[in-house]
Amino acid sequence: MRPRSSARLLTIPLLLAPAMLPAQGLAPGRWDVKSTGVELVIPGVPAFMVRMMQGKSKTENKCVLPADARSGVATLMAPKPEARCSVERAVVANGRVDHVMLCPQKKGGGAPMRITRVGTYTPAGFALRMTMTGTTPKGPLRIVADQVATHAGPKCK
Template sequence: MRTLTAIVLLLLPGAAGAQAVQSGPWDVTSTAVSLDIPGAPAFLLRMMKGKSKSERKCVSPVQAVDGVAALLAPDPKAQCHVDSQQIAGGLYHQALTCPQKQGPPIRITRSGTYDAAGFTGRLDMGGQTPKGAMSIVLDQKAVHAAGTCRG
């Protein structure tokens, strides 16, 4: 379950292309819609449902040219592979495969809408854990934030 949680946390900020976005800091907020994780305590899953987590993502001027794709890029630490990605006409769809320490890879799909101001969409994650099939659904939204990037 720790590996699964790590993948979820690493994907939360990630998330996108020819329409450039503004460089600088972006806040990507993920809200848990549904969680079905075998072996996780039911009270914990109930507590997590509806909760949001925001992550700050820094987009460089070079990355900003890639548009929303820069915001959808998965965190390299998750070691996810982008299987397919379509970004056009204000809509995006992305399919990823992310490794687990035990078991087959986790499959993730993201889809939604975007413009120069950010994106709004849904992330569906599914896979097999040692304790059974799991499913997680998150709503995600990215907006440009005030301030500057550190480091």
């Protein structure tokens, strides 16, 4: 019995160790970031359309070059340059993500949209809860989505 108990005690630190490691590089190639709508408050959009979108998923393909892969999971959260977003906070460490950015509205005018992401990551990808809030000309907007990133292959399309 004693060896069995010792084995259990030894297993616990081994299971916890991956979450305690600092950010690691990613595999280069194609990554899929799947976003699934959880809560949608979109002013000006009919309620039946919002209900149709809730629970639906959209997948964005990202190409991670070998030079960018060394930056780890933060590479997958970097905004596209044309979005002109500014990163307010980016803490990606010890298996946890706390990321906030501000993005201007597409049609100009109004305060920027605030996008927060919190969750966990490993070298295999991430699982985050994304919340976008802001005010549009038609009223307050709030979109909550679960995001999961997975490596889809060594080559980009």
